[in-house]
Amino acid sequence: xxxIIPIILGAAALVTAGVGVSAGANGVSKLQKxxxxxxxxxxxxxxxxKSLEKKFQATQKFAEEYGQLQINVKINTIGRFIKFISxxxxxxxxxxxxNSSQSHQRFLEGFEGFSAEQFKEYKAEVLDAQSLAVGGLxxxxxxxxxxxxxxxxxxxxxTASTGTAISGLSGVAAWNATLAWLGGxxxxxxxxxxxxxxxxxxxxxxxxxxxxxxxxxxxxxKKALTKAIEYAKEVDNKIAQLDKSKGFLGQVQxxxxxxxxxxxxxxxxxxxxxxELESRANFNPHLExxxxxxxxxxxxxxxxxxxxxxxxxxxxxxxxxxxxxxQEKYRHLLEN
Numbered sequence: 574x575x576x577i578i579p580i581i582l583g584a585a586a587l588v589t590a591g592v593g594v595s596a597g598a599n600g601v602s603k604l605q606k607x608x609x610x611x612x613x614x615x616x617x618x619x620x621x622x623k624s625l626e627k628k629f630q631a632t633q634k635f636a637e638e639y640g641q642l643q644i645n646v647k648i649n650t651i652g653r654f655i656k657f658i659s660x661x662x663x664x665x666x667x668x669x670x671x672n673s674s675q676s677h678q679r680f681l682e683g684f685e686g687f688s689a690e691q692f693k694e695y696k697a698e699v700l701d702a703q704s705l706a707v708g709g710l711x712x713x714x715x716x717x718x719x720x721x722x723x724x725x726x727x728x729x730x731x732t733a734s735t736g737t738a739i740s741g742l743s744g745v746a747a748w749n750a751t752l753a754w755l756g757g758x759x760x761x762x763x764x765x766x767x768x769x770x771x772x773x774x775x776x777x778x779x780x781x782x783x784x785x786x787x788x789x790x791x792x793x794x795k796k797a798l799t800k801a802i803e804y805a806k807e808v809d810n811k812i813a814q815l816d817k818s819k820g821f822l823g824q825v826q827x828x829x830x831x832x833x834x835x836x837x838x839x840x841x842x843x844x845x846x847x848x849e850l851e852s853r854a855n856f857n858p859h860l861e862x863x864x865x866x867x868x869x870x871x872x873x874x875x876x877x878x879x880x881x882x883x884x885x886x887x888x889x890x891x892x893x894x895x896x897x898x899x900q901e902k903y904r905h906l907l908e909n
Contacts, residue, residue: 607801614801614808621812628822635829642833643881646840647702653847654874655696661856687871695878828885828892835899836877838907843873876903 846869850856856863880899887893 603795603798607797610798610801610805614805618808618812618815621815625815625819625822628819632822632826632829635826635833639829639833639836642836644702646836646877646881647698650840650843650847651695651874651878652699652703653851654843654870655692655699657847657851658692661858687875691875695874698878824892825885828896831900832880832883832885832896835903836880839873839877839880839903842907843870843877846870846873873906876906 846866850863850866850870853863853866856867858864858867880903883895884893885896
């Protein structure tokens, strides 16, 4: 915003207008001070807004990387596990003279906590991830990694303030949901809504009352200074909002880092154990040693899958309780 101070009246004009020279000089001084206050406030705001924009972009990148990790885990690790089970199913079926469905059911029944339905669920996750990868889509969010096809930070949510899953939204609807989150949630939920979210992303809206330009010298100099001070106060309030949003984005980044580290760690253990499992040419689910190794891989896969399904933000734009202290919950899988 450009502050235009029309200093076009000379001393003669001031006299003609009935304004004394001293009053005019005082008015000029106040206008200059008003302009200085306005420019300083504007510069502070631009700096804060630019800082938030960088934080927003960085958080977006974190979400993209976490989403890509999920795609890789589903295709390369869970997919391998599914193929291993299918091979064992086929071998058992051939040996017992059963069809694949019968042998599959028989095999899975031997492992507590693992069912044919869960197997189908894992298989569906892999197929969804593969469809994204084969389709050449850029994975840019947690929900994309969960095969919902949404973008960026939108995917961190559970549901929108309307009750609709944000991961199922796209285009304008998804963007509006993100703006509402940045504004602290929907107006109905007591937040600032899209308007405040737009301010957070797009900058402060300067209305006519905040314009310093247009005031004349003399008696209006005081009014200009008053308006400039009011403007500076409003800018400071907006900057406080930006700083608050920036701080929250920092919390989101830390939560994504925690989940990414946990998924990476579980995946590394799963790959190692799965490789050992695959190396057993004569794998027999009835042998305790083989069954124990299978259960180990299963628990690691199950933990990874559970974590990747968790939304990081709830419908009010707050960090979810479900993603707190997950390292403690799965510590036993990483320490054994």
